[in-house]
Amino acid sequence: MNDMHEAVTLPDPAVKRLLHPTELPEARSLYVRGWWFGRLCSPPIVVAIGAIVWLISGNLFASLVAPLSTFAIALVASRWLDARxxxxxxxxxxDPRGARSWHLLAAVLDAQALLITAIAFVLAMSDRPLPDGVIVFAIGAGGGVAVVQIIELALAVARKRDSAQIGAHIIMIVAVVASSVTVAALAMGGRWTQESLVTVILGAATVLLAQSLWWVFTAVQRRHRRTPVVVS
Incomplete structure:
Protein backbone atom coordinates (compact mmCIF):
# COMPACT_ATOMS: atom_id res chain seq x y z
CA MET A 1 0.00 0.00 0.00
CA ASN A 2 1.51 3.33 -1.02
CA ASP A 3 1.92 6.45 1.12
CA MET A 4 -1.18 8.12 -0.28
CA HIS A 5 -3.35 5.17 0.67
CA GLU A 6 -1.74 4.83 4.09
CA ALA A 7 -2.76 8.43 4.83
CA VAL A 8 -6.45 7.55 4.52
CA THR A 9 -8.24 7.41 7.85
CA LEU A 10 -10.37 4.29 8.12
CA PRO A 11 -13.25 3.82 10.57
CA ASP A 12 -12.46 2.02 13.79
CA PRO A 13 -12.74 -1.76 13.20
CA ALA A 14 -14.80 -2.01 16.37
CA VAL A 15 -17.38 0.28 14.79
CA LYS A 16 -17.24 -1.02 11.21
CA ARG A 17 -14.84 -3.83 10.41
CA LEU A 18 -15.62 -4.44 6.72
CA LEU A 19 -15.50 -1.59 4.24
CA HIS A 20 -16.38 -0.97 0.61
CA PRO A 21 -14.76 1.71 -1.59
CA THR A 22 -18.08 3.56 -1.85
CA GLU A 23 -17.82 4.24 1.88
CA LEU A 24 -14.52 6.10 1.57
CA PRO A 25 -14.48 9.54 -0.10
CA GLU A 26 -10.95 8.93 -1.40
CA ALA A 27 -11.91 5.66 -3.09
CA ARG A 28 -15.48 6.33 -4.13
CA SER A 29 -14.68 8.30 -7.29
CA LEU A 30 -12.30 5.61 -8.54
CA TYR A 31 -14.81 2.86 -7.81
CA VAL A 32 -17.71 4.66 -9.51
CA ARG A 33 -15.68 5.35 -12.64
CA GLY A 34 -14.53 1.74 -12.70
CA TRP A 35 -18.12 0.61 -12.20
CA TRP A 36 -19.33 2.56 -15.23
CA PHE A 37 -16.52 1.18 -17.36
CA GLY A 38 -17.51 -2.23 -16.02
CA ARG A 39 -21.00 -1.70 -17.35
CA LEU A 40 -19.55 -1.09 -20.81
CA CYS A 41 -17.95 -4.53 -20.76
CA SER A 42 -21.06 -6.26 -19.44
CA PRO A 43 -22.14 -8.90 -22.01
CA PRO A 44 -25.74 -7.61 -22.41
CA ILE A 45 -24.50 -4.06 -23.00
CA VAL A 46 -21.75 -5.20 -25.37
CA VAL A 47 -24.33 -7.14 -27.39
CA ALA A 48 -26.66 -4.13 -27.37
CA ILE A 49 -23.89 -1.94 -28.79
CA GLY A 50 -23.35 -4.43 -31.59
CA ALA A 51 -27.08 -4.62 -32.29
CA ILE A 52 -27.40 -0.83 -32.48
CA VAL A 53 -24.40 -0.53 -34.81
CA TRP A 54 -25.86 -3.27 -37.01
CA LEU A 55 -29.23 -1.49 -37.06
CA ILE A 56 -27.65 1.83 -38.05
CA SER A 57 -24.95 0.68 -40.45
CA GLY A 58 -25.90 -2.79 -41.61
CA ASN A 59 -22.18 -3.52 -41.62
CA LEU A 60 -21.32 -6.84 -39.98
CA PHE A 61 -17.65 -5.92 -39.54
CA ALA A 62 -18.50 -2.68 -37.74
CA SER A 63 -21.10 -4.53 -35.67
CA LEU A 64 -18.35 -6.81 -34.39
CA VAL A 65 -15.50 -4.32 -34.05
CA ALA A 66 -17.49 -1.67 -32.16
CA PRO A 67 -18.62 -3.88 -29.27
CA LEU A 68 -15.38 -5.86 -29.08
CA SER A 69 -13.20 -2.75 -28.94
CA THR A 70 -15.54 -1.21 -26.38
CA PHE A 71 -15.34 -4.39 -24.33
CA ALA A 72 -11.54 -4.51 -24.43
CA ILE A 73 -11.02 -0.85 -23.48
CA ALA A 74 -13.71 -0.88 -20.81
CA LEU A 75 -12.41 -4.11 -19.29
CA VAL A 76 -8.88 -2.76 -18.88
CA ALA A 77 -10.11 0.57 -17.52
CA SER A 78 -12.60 -0.98 -15.11
CA ARG A 79 -10.10 -3.48 -13.73
CA TRP A 80 -7.48 -0.78 -13.18
CA LEU A 81 -9.85 1.70 -11.54
CA ASP A 82 -11.49 -0.98 -9.42
CA ALA A 83 -8.12 -2.24 -8.19
CA ARG A 84 -6.99 1.28 -7.30
CA ASP A 95 -16.31 -6.07 1.94
CA PRO A 96 -16.86 -7.41 -1.61
CA ARG A 97 -20.60 -7.77 -0.95
CA GLY A 98 -21.04 -4.09 -0.19
CA ALA A 99 -22.68 -1.47 -2.42
CA ARG A 100 -25.77 -3.62 -2.94
CA SER A 101 -27.65 -0.80 -4.64
CA TRP A 102 -24.94 -0.65 -7.30
CA HIS A 103 -25.40 -4.36 -8.01
CA LEU A 104 -29.12 -3.78 -8.41
CA LEU A 105 -28.52 -0.83 -10.74
CA ALA A 106 -26.19 -3.01 -12.82
CA ALA A 107 -28.99 -5.55 -13.24
CA VAL A 108 -31.39 -2.79 -14.33
CA LEU A 109 -28.94 -1.53 -16.95
CA ASP A 110 -28.27 -5.06 -18.21
CA ALA A 111 -32.02 -5.66 -18.42
CA GLN A 112 -32.52 -2.49 -20.44
CA ALA A 113 -29.68 -3.53 -22.73
CA LEU A 114 -31.40 -6.85 -23.41
CA LEU A 115 -34.63 -5.10 -24.35
CA ILE A 116 -32.76 -2.64 -26.58
CA THR A 117 -31.03 -5.56 -28.28
CA ALA A 118 -34.35 -7.27 -28.96
CA ILE A 119 -35.89 -4.10 -30.40
CA ALA A 120 -32.82 -3.33 -32.53
CA PHE A 121 -32.78 -6.92 -33.74
CA VAL A 122 -36.42 -6.77 -34.84
CA LEU A 123 -36.05 -3.35 -36.50
CA ALA A 124 -32.89 -4.38 -38.35
CA MET A 125 -34.60 -7.48 -39.70
CA SER A 126 -37.10 -5.37 -41.61
CA ASP A 127 -34.27 -4.38 -43.97
CA ARG A 128 -31.86 -7.28 -43.46
CA PRO A 129 -33.86 -10.46 -42.82
CA LEU A 130 -32.11 -13.42 -41.23
CA PRO A 131 -32.86 -17.11 -41.77
CA ASP A 132 -35.58 -18.43 -39.47
CA GLY A 133 -33.13 -20.95 -38.05
CA VAL A 134 -30.88 -18.19 -36.73
CA ILE A 135 -33.82 -16.37 -35.17
CA VAL A 136 -35.29 -19.37 -33.38
CA PHE A 137 -31.85 -20.44 -32.15
CA ALA A 138 -31.43 -16.97 -30.61
CA ILE A 139 -34.88 -17.27 -29.03
CA GLY A 140 -33.94 -20.64 -27.59
CA ALA A 141 -30.69 -19.22 -26.27
CA GLY A 142 -32.71 -16.51 -24.55
CA GLY A 143 -34.85 -19.20 -22.97
CA GLY A 144 -31.70 -20.96 -21.80
CA VAL A 145 -30.46 -17.76 -20.18
CA ALA A 146 -33.82 -17.41 -18.42
CA VAL A 147 -33.51 -20.95 -17.06
CA VAL A 148 -29.99 -20.18 -15.82
CA GLN A 149 -31.25 -17.07 -14.06
CA ILE A 150 -34.10 -19.04 -12.46
CA ILE A 151 -31.62 -21.63 -11.17
CA GLU A 152 -29.36 -18.92 -9.78
CA LEU A 153 -32.36 -17.20 -8.21
CA ALA A 154 -33.37 -20.44 -6.50
CA LEU A 155 -29.81 -20.91 -5.23
CA ALA A 156 -29.69 -17.32 -3.98
CA VAL A 157 -32.94 -17.82 -2.07
CA ALA A 158 -31.79 -21.17 -0.68
CA ARG A 159 -28.51 -19.65 0.47
CA LYS A 160 -30.35 -16.67 1.97
CA ARG A 161 -28.56 -14.08 -0.12
CA ASP A 162 -29.38 -10.41 0.35
CA SER A 163 -32.46 -8.90 -1.25
CA ALA A 164 -30.44 -6.88 -3.78
CA GLN A 165 -28.89 -10.02 -5.25
CA ILE A 166 -32.25 -11.76 -5.39
CA GLY A 167 -33.82 -8.67 -6.94
CA ALA A 168 -31.10 -8.54 -9.59
CA HIS A 169 -31.90 -12.11 -10.66
CA ILE A 170 -35.62 -11.34 -10.83
CA ILE A 171 -34.97 -8.27 -12.99
CA MET A 172 -32.82 -10.29 -15.37
CA ILE A 173 -35.40 -13.07 -15.64
CA VAL A 174 -38.12 -10.59 -16.57
CA ALA A 175 -35.85 -8.86 -19.10
CA VAL A 176 -34.69 -12.08 -20.76
CA VAL A 177 -38.22 -13.45 -21.04
CA ALA A 178 -39.55 -10.13 -22.36
CA SER A 179 -36.75 -9.90 -24.94
CA SER A 180 -37.23 -13.47 -26.12
CA VAL A 181 -41.00 -13.07 -26.38
CA THR A 182 -40.56 -9.80 -28.30
CA VAL A 183 -38.29 -11.42 -30.86
CA ALA A 184 -40.49 -14.51 -31.09
CA ALA A 185 -43.64 -12.48 -31.67
CA LEU A 186 -42.31 -9.80 -34.01
CA ALA A 187 -39.55 -11.58 -35.88
CA MET A 188 -41.12 -15.02 -36.32
CA GLY A 189 -44.82 -14.29 -36.26
CA GLY A 190 -46.71 -17.40 -37.31
CA ARG A 191 -43.85 -19.12 -39.12
CA TRP A 192 -43.27 -21.68 -36.39
CA THR A 193 -42.74 -25.29 -37.44
CA GLN A 194 -41.74 -28.49 -35.69
CA GLU A 195 -38.19 -27.92 -36.89
CA SER A 196 -38.27 -24.46 -35.30
CA LEU A 197 -39.11 -25.97 -31.93
CA VAL A 198 -36.18 -28.37 -32.23
CA THR A 199 -33.87 -25.44 -32.99
CA VAL A 200 -35.23 -23.54 -29.98
CA ILE A 201 -34.41 -26.51 -27.76
CA LEU A 202 -30.94 -26.68 -29.31
CA GLY A 203 -30.36 -22.99 -28.57
CA ALA A 204 -31.45 -23.41 -24.97
CA ALA A 205 -29.37 -26.56 -24.55
CA THR A 206 -26.28 -24.79 -25.90
CA VAL A 207 -26.57 -22.05 -23.28
CA LEU A 208 -27.25 -24.53 -20.48
CA LEU A 209 -24.27 -26.65 -21.48
CA ALA A 210 -21.96 -23.63 -21.61
CA GLN A 211 -23.23 -22.39 -18.24
CA SER A 212 -22.85 -25.85 -16.69
CA LEU A 213 -19.24 -25.99 -17.82
CA TRP A 214 -18.69 -22.53 -16.34
CA TRP A 215 -20.24 -23.60 -13.02
CA VAL A 216 -17.97 -26.64 -12.91
CA PHE A 217 -14.93 -24.51 -13.73
CA THR A 218 -15.69 -21.94 -11.02
CA ALA A 219 -16.44 -24.67 -8.47
CA VAL A 220 -13.08 -26.32 -9.17
CA GLN A 221 -11.36 -22.95 -8.85
CA ARG A 222 -13.01 -22.25 -5.49
CA ARG A 223 -12.07 -25.68 -4.19
CA HIS A 224 -8.51 -25.18 -5.38
CA ARG A 225 -8.25 -21.87 -3.52
CA ARG A 226 -9.54 -23.46 -0.32
CA THR A 227 -7.13 -26.38 -0.48
CA PRO A 228 -4.16 -25.68 1.81
CA VAL A 229 -0.74 -25.85 0.23
CA VAL A 230 1.45 -28.45 1.91
CA VAL A 231 5.13 -27.55 1.88
CA SER A 232 7.40 -30.55 2.26
Missing part, protein backbone atom coordinates in the same frame (compact mmCIF):
# COMPACT_ATOMS: atom_id res chain seq x y z
CA UNK A 85 -10.21 1.87 -5.37
CA UNK A 86 -9.79 -1.31 -3.33
CA UNK A 87 -6.15 -0.41 -2.61
CA UNK A 88 -7.42 2.07 -0.03
CA UNK A 89 -8.74 -0.77 2.12
CA UNK A 90 -6.59 -3.48 3.72
CA UNK A 91 -7.48 -6.91 2.37
CA UNK A 92 -8.78 -8.20 5.70
CA UNK A 93 -11.25 -5.33 5.92
CA UNK A 94 -12.58 -5.46 2.36
Missing amino acids: AWDFIPRKRQ
Whole structure:
Protein backbone atom coordinates (compact mmCIF):
# COMPACT_ATOMS: atom_id res chain seq x y z
CA MET A 1 0.00 0.00 0.00
CA ASN A 2 1.51 3.33 -1.02
CA ASP A 3 1.92 6.45 1.12
CA MET A 4 -1.18 8.12 -0.28
CA HIS A 5 -3.35 5.17 0.67
CA GLU A 6 -1.74 4.83 4.09
CA ALA A 7 -2.76 8.43 4.83
CA VAL A 8 -6.45 7.55 4.52
CA THR A 9 -8.24 7.41 7.85
CA LEU A 10 -10.37 4.29 8.12
CA PRO A 11 -13.25 3.82 10.57
CA ASP A 12 -12.46 2.02 13.79
CA PRO A 13 -12.74 -1.76 13.20
CA ALA A 14 -14.80 -2.01 16.37
CA VAL A 15 -17.38 0.28 14.79
CA LYS A 16 -17.24 -1.02 11.21
CA ARG A 17 -14.84 -3.83 10.41
CA LEU A 18 -15.62 -4.44 6.72
CA LEU A 19 -15.50 -1.59 4.24
CA HIS A 20 -16.38 -0.97 0.61
CA PRO A 21 -14.76 1.71 -1.59
CA THR A 22 -18.08 3.56 -1.85
CA GLU A 23 -17.82 4.24 1.88
CA LEU A 24 -14.52 6.10 1.57
CA PRO A 25 -14.48 9.54 -0.10
CA GLU A 26 -10.95 8.93 -1.40
CA ALA A 27 -11.91 5.66 -3.09
CA ARG A 28 -15.48 6.33 -4.13
CA SER A 29 -14.68 8.30 -7.29
CA LEU A 30 -12.30 5.61 -8.54
CA TYR A 31 -14.81 2.86 -7.81
CA VAL A 32 -17.71 4.66 -9.51
CA ARG A 33 -15.68 5.35 -12.64
CA GLY A 34 -14.53 1.74 -12.70
CA TRP A 35 -18.12 0.61 -12.20
CA TRP A 36 -19.33 2.56 -15.23
CA PHE A 37 -16.52 1.18 -17.36
CA GLY A 38 -17.51 -2.23 -16.02
CA ARG A 39 -21.00 -1.70 -17.35
CA LEU A 40 -19.55 -1.09 -20.81
CA CYS A 41 -17.95 -4.53 -20.76
CA SER A 42 -21.06 -6.26 -19.44
CA PRO A 43 -22.14 -8.90 -22.01
CA PRO A 44 -25.74 -7.61 -22.41
CA ILE A 45 -24.50 -4.06 -23.00
CA VAL A 46 -21.75 -5.20 -25.37
CA VAL A 47 -24.33 -7.14 -27.39
CA ALA A 48 -26.66 -4.13 -27.37
CA ILE A 49 -23.89 -1.94 -28.79
CA GLY A 50 -23.35 -4.43 -31.59
CA ALA A 51 -27.08 -4.62 -32.29
CA ILE A 52 -27.40 -0.83 -32.48
CA VAL A 53 -24.40 -0.53 -34.81
CA TRP A 54 -25.86 -3.27 -37.01
CA LEU A 55 -29.23 -1.49 -37.06
CA ILE A 56 -27.65 1.83 -38.05
CA SER A 57 -24.95 0.68 -40.45
CA GLY A 58 -25.90 -2.79 -41.61
CA ASN A 59 -22.18 -3.52 -41.62
CA LEU A 60 -21.32 -6.84 -39.98
CA PHE A 61 -17.65 -5.92 -39.54
CA ALA A 62 -18.50 -2.68 -37.74
CA SER A 63 -21.10 -4.53 -35.67
CA LEU A 64 -18.35 -6.81 -34.39
CA VAL A 65 -15.50 -4.32 -34.05
CA ALA A 66 -17.49 -1.67 -32.16
CA PRO A 67 -18.62 -3.88 -29.27
CA LEU A 68 -15.38 -5.86 -29.08
CA SER A 69 -13.20 -2.75 -28.94
CA THR A 70 -15.54 -1.21 -26.38
CA PHE A 71 -15.34 -4.39 -24.33
CA ALA A 72 -11.54 -4.51 -24.43
CA ILE A 73 -11.02 -0.85 -23.48
CA ALA A 74 -13.71 -0.88 -20.81
CA LEU A 75 -12.41 -4.11 -19.29
CA VAL A 76 -8.88 -2.76 -18.88
CA ALA A 77 -10.11 0.57 -17.52
CA SER A 78 -12.60 -0.98 -15.11
CA ARG A 79 -10.10 -3.48 -13.73
CA TRP A 80 -7.48 -0.78 -13.18
CA LEU A 81 -9.85 1.70 -11.54
CA ASP A 82 -11.49 -0.98 -9.42
CA ALA A 83 -8.12 -2.24 -8.19
CA ARG A 84 -6.99 1.28 -7.30
CA ALA A 85 -10.21 1.87 -5.37
CA TRP A 86 -9.79 -1.31 -3.33
CA ASP A 87 -6.15 -0.41 -2.61
CA PHE A 88 -7.42 2.07 -0.03
CA ILE A 89 -8.74 -0.77 2.12
CA PRO A 90 -6.59 -3.48 3.72
CA ARG A 91 -7.48 -6.91 2.37
CA LYS A 92 -8.78 -8.20 5.70
CA ARG A 93 -11.25 -5.33 5.92
CA GLN A 94 -12.58 -5.46 2.36
CA ASP A 95 -16.31 -6.07 1.94
CA PRO A 96 -16.86 -7.41 -1.61
CA ARG A 97 -20.60 -7.77 -0.95
CA GLY A 98 -21.04 -4.09 -0.19
CA ALA A 99 -22.68 -1.47 -2.42
CA ARG A 100 -25.77 -3.62 -2.94
CA SER A 101 -27.65 -0.80 -4.64
CA TRP A 102 -24.94 -0.65 -7.30
CA HIS A 103 -25.40 -4.36 -8.01
CA LEU A 104 -29.12 -3.78 -8.41
CA LEU A 105 -28.52 -0.83 -10.74
CA ALA A 106 -26.19 -3.01 -12.82
CA ALA A 107 -28.99 -5.55 -13.24
CA VAL A 108 -31.39 -2.79 -14.33
CA LEU A 109 -28.94 -1.53 -16.95
CA ASP A 110 -28.27 -5.06 -18.21
CA ALA A 111 -32.02 -5.66 -18.42
CA GLN A 112 -32.52 -2.49 -20.44
CA ALA A 113 -29.68 -3.53 -22.73
CA LEU A 114 -31.40 -6.85 -23.41
CA LEU A 115 -34.63 -5.10 -24.35
CA ILE A 116 -32.76 -2.64 -26.58
CA THR A 117 -31.03 -5.56 -28.28
CA ALA A 118 -34.35 -7.27 -28.96
CA ILE A 119 -35.89 -4.10 -30.40
CA ALA A 120 -32.82 -3.33 -32.53
CA PHE A 121 -32.78 -6.92 -33.74
CA VAL A 122 -36.42 -6.77 -34.84
CA LEU A 123 -36.05 -3.35 -36.50
CA ALA A 124 -32.89 -4.38 -38.35
CA MET A 125 -34.60 -7.48 -39.70
CA SER A 126 -37.10 -5.37 -41.61
CA ASP A 127 -34.27 -4.38 -43.97
CA ARG A 128 -31.86 -7.28 -43.46
CA PRO A 129 -33.86 -10.46 -42.82
CA LEU A 130 -32.11 -13.42 -41.23
CA PRO A 131 -32.86 -17.11 -41.77
CA ASP A 132 -35.58 -18.43 -39.47
CA GLY A 133 -33.13 -20.95 -38.05
CA VAL A 134 -30.88 -18.19 -36.73
CA ILE A 135 -33.82 -16.37 -35.17
CA VAL A 136 -35.29 -19.37 -33.38
CA PHE A 137 -31.85 -20.44 -32.15
CA ALA A 138 -31.43 -16.97 -30.61
CA ILE A 139 -34.88 -17.27 -29.03
CA GLY A 140 -33.94 -20.64 -27.59
CA ALA A 141 -30.69 -19.22 -26.27
CA GLY A 142 -32.71 -16.51 -24.55
CA GLY A 143 -34.85 -19.20 -22.97
CA GLY A 144 -31.70 -20.96 -21.80
CA VAL A 145 -30.46 -17.76 -20.18
CA ALA A 146 -33.82 -17.41 -18.42
CA VAL A 147 -33.51 -20.95 -17.06
CA VAL A 148 -29.99 -20.18 -15.82
CA GLN A 149 -31.25 -17.07 -14.06
CA ILE A 150 -34.10 -19.04 -12.46
CA ILE A 151 -31.62 -21.63 -11.17
CA GLU A 152 -29.36 -18.92 -9.78
CA LEU A 153 -32.36 -17.20 -8.21
CA ALA A 154 -33.37 -20.44 -6.50
CA LEU A 155 -29.81 -20.91 -5.23
CA ALA A 156 -29.69 -17.32 -3.98
CA VAL A 157 -32.94 -17.82 -2.07
CA ALA A 158 -31.79 -21.17 -0.68
CA ARG A 159 -28.51 -19.65 0.47
CA LYS A 160 -30.35 -16.67 1.97
CA ARG A 161 -28.56 -14.08 -0.12
CA ASP A 162 -29.38 -10.41 0.35
CA SER A 163 -32.46 -8.90 -1.25
CA ALA A 164 -30.44 -6.88 -3.78
CA GLN A 165 -28.89 -10.02 -5.25
CA ILE A 166 -32.25 -11.76 -5.39
CA GLY A 167 -33.82 -8.67 -6.94
CA ALA A 168 -31.10 -8.54 -9.59
CA HIS A 169 -31.90 -12.11 -10.66
CA ILE A 170 -35.62 -11.34 -10.83
CA ILE A 171 -34.97 -8.27 -12.99
CA MET A 172 -32.82 -10.29 -15.37
CA ILE A 173 -35.40 -13.07 -15.64
CA VAL A 174 -38.12 -10.59 -16.57
CA ALA A 175 -35.85 -8.86 -19.10
CA VAL A 176 -34.69 -12.08 -20.76
CA VAL A 177 -38.22 -13.45 -21.04
CA ALA A 178 -39.55 -10.13 -22.36
CA SER A 179 -36.75 -9.90 -24.94
CA SER A 180 -37.23 -13.47 -26.12
CA VAL A 181 -41.00 -13.07 -26.38
CA THR A 182 -40.56 -9.80 -28.30
CA VAL A 183 -38.29 -11.42 -30.86
CA ALA A 184 -40.49 -14.51 -31.09
CA ALA A 185 -43.64 -12.48 -31.67
CA LEU A 186 -42.31 -9.80 -34.01
CA ALA A 187 -39.55 -11.58 -35.88
CA MET A 188 -41.12 -15.02 -36.32
CA GLY A 189 -44.82 -14.29 -36.26
CA GLY A 190 -46.71 -17.40 -37.31
CA ARG A 191 -43.85 -19.12 -39.12
CA TRP A 192 -43.27 -21.68 -36.39
CA THR A 193 -42.74 -25.29 -37.44
CA GLN A 194 -41.74 -28.49 -35.69
CA GLU A 195 -38.19 -27.92 -36.89
CA SER A 196 -38.27 -24.46 -35.30
CA LEU A 197 -39.11 -25.97 -31.93
CA VAL A 198 -36.18 -28.37 -32.23
CA THR A 199 -33.87 -25.44 -32.99
CA VAL A 200 -35.23 -23.54 -29.98
CA ILE A 201 -34.41 -26.51 -27.76
CA LEU A 202 -30.94 -26.68 -29.31
CA GLY A 203 -30.36 -22.99 -28.57
CA ALA A 204 -31.45 -23.41 -24.97
CA ALA A 205 -29.37 -26.56 -24.55
CA THR A 206 -26.28 -24.79 -25.90
CA VAL A 207 -26.57 -22.05 -23.28
CA LEU A 208 -27.25 -24.53 -20.48
CA LEU A 209 -24.27 -26.65 -21.48
CA ALA A 210 -21.96 -23.63 -21.61
CA GLN A 211 -23.23 -22.39 -18.24
CA SER A 212 -22.85 -25.85 -16.69
CA LEU A 213 -19.24 -25.99 -17.82
CA TRP A 214 -18.69 -22.53 -16.34
CA TRP A 215 -20.24 -23.60 -13.02
CA VAL A 216 -17.97 -26.64 -12.91
CA PHE A 217 -14.93 -24.51 -13.73
CA THR A 218 -15.69 -21.94 -11.02
CA ALA A 219 -16.44 -24.67 -8.47
CA VAL A 220 -13.08 -26.32 -9.17
CA GLN A 221 -11.36 -22.95 -8.85
CA ARG A 222 -13.01 -22.25 -5.49
CA ARG A 223 -12.07 -25.68 -4.19
CA HIS A 224 -8.51 -25.18 -5.38
CA ARG A 225 -8.25 -21.87 -3.52
CA ARG A 226 -9.54 -23.46 -0.32
CA THR A 227 -7.13 -26.38 -0.48
CA PRO A 228 -4.16 -25.68 1.81
CA VAL A 229 -0.74 -25.85 0.23
CA VAL A 230 1.45 -28.45 1.91
CA VAL A 231 5.13 -27.55 1.88
CA SER A 232 7.40 -30.55 2.26
